[in-house]
Amino acid sequence: MTLLELVVWLVIGFTGYQFWRVRGISERSNSFLKQYCDTHGLQLLSVARSKTRFSFKYGKPDWQSTFVFEFSSNGEDRYSGEVEMIGLRVIRTEVPPYKM
Incomplete structure (x- = not known):
């Protein structure tokens, strides 16, 4: 195995690891938003x-991600909110005023 082959395999491995890391962050945001909506009596739409x-x-060094989500408070209206995360940690959640 040459040095070039080793570097190529390391790059492929690192890229795969980062893909799964970003995927894990997306799953964590989804579970956080489900819990957030259940706590506040909202219906998570997307x-x-x-x-x-x-x-x-x-x-x-970590990934900083912003997620947009839609929710409903009464089943008829649709509102958009935003969640910002760094790694698996939620930094900010913004929700507009909504009808109860």
């Missing part, structure tokens, strides 16, 4: 990642 970038906040 979740989508709107932005992901590499960040060095809090002294550790």
